[in-house]
Amino acid sequence: MMNDKDSLVEFWGGYTSLATLVRGQAEKTPNQLALVARSANGHEERLTYSQLVWQGEKFARALMEIGAKEGDHIGVLLDNKSAYEAIMTLLACTFGGMVCVPVNARFAQEEILHAVTLADTRILICGQATLSRVRDIRPDAFILENVVLVGDEVTEDTLSWRELFNKAKVVDVDWPERGLDDISEILFTSGTTSRPKAALMSNRSVVASAYGFSQAMSLEPGSVYQSFFPFFTTASIRCLLYPSWFVGATAIVDPELDVMDILARMERERTTTYIGVPAFYIFLLEKYRETSFDLSSLEIIDAGGAAMPAELTRRLIETFPKLDVRQTYGQTEGGPCGTVLVGKEALAHIGSAGTPWAQTELRIVDENGNNVGLNIVGEIVVRSPSVFSGYFKNEEATRETLQDGWLFSGDLGQLDDEGYLFVVDRKKDMVIRGGLNIGTQEVESVLHRYDGVEEAAVIGVPHDKLGEDLLAVLTVASGVTIDPEAIRQFCADKLADFKIPRRYEVISEMPRSPMGKILKTDLREQYSKALVDA
Incomplete structure (x- = not known):
């Protein structure tokens, strides 16, 4: 793998940032369709590469006019x-040399306050759906200077995104030239900590991940690449947008996870490539009828964000025999970088996550960081130019995760005799519910605040469609009766809805290790056959 900076830049076509990448495509193919995305007023916007640059630069000027x-x-x-509006803001940040901080739109008030404060966010772009939560946190968000509201409504305590855009002066600007090591985004990542950590993503990571994932998806200039992944996720920004733009393809952003609407959009846009979580493909198989939709343009479908069940892979191949059914594995801190299992290898290596994609090195190591042999389980570590720069304001976590240029994933896996990766388990105590990562300690910390709860252990249990769902195992004070609906209401303003457990079990005593730690492995074994209703 090349590590020399000049060699890397040359290999990436001279691109050193998202700004140079998009401007470069605008010069080569100005009239090529670059983006199809819904706006806050309900219209579907269709932008060419030249329009992408012009409108992104225009909103960059708008941000500068309010002090950015x-x-x-x-x-x-x-x-x-x-x-x-989200993507134009992302582009405005890269053109203006600012750092974009996507925040989960499903976060509750406390989570938004944590994210805004941790990331030193001066300006926050939000919509009507989240405005009340933003208003609630403003008195405590001392660093937050301006709130910009998208959509047609104008309020006294916010600035209007549309008005700022329309009034921005189209004048020459001495645009900053950011280097490979300068930070482009701060992406929040869930783990075992009580709150999400803020991952620093450099321009080097932008270009490397764009190149690597475009190769993993075999994207070409004529590709039409579609996904429902929410903007605030790594999967949307770095697995859909950046790879599409790296090759000059078209990125299609679904407004929501509505299977019938997505199928209709696939037919209308002549989609060639789709990426979603395994749960999406379960829903798709339930709804799809060959006579109802013309998907003849579709060539590749990929599952990321969670492990693809072997039976689901078989069903997809049976239903779409001409499709290349792929699976990718990676994580936010990797940029992502990771592995891909392509369709022609899927059945021969069922259950595998594939082999490393371009510019990615992967090892399996023991607790001392030494390589282990084939077919032996250890921690998955990766190295790539796309790996993140560290956690913002968290040097200890950075030292634990980044060691001598290698990213320690916290996931357990093994390599078979042919070099295919099999992900065995997650070393970090995380649940992946429908492709969304949930740090269980964060959920437990909220449950512990509920009157009468003495201890809480949150685990993942199998779910036939989501892959995993949350189960909260509780011990309670004597005489206390737990009302699940009351607990859910208690959590509603403290946790995003997908983090709130739907099932609760009360036991008399937690299983413990000799050190007194709760043995979640015992709880998982006890409840491993428990399925939460869909």
């Missing part, structure tokens, strides 16, 4: 129903 400067952190609290 190079290096400032700009938060984006939007979902895909405002994907156009």
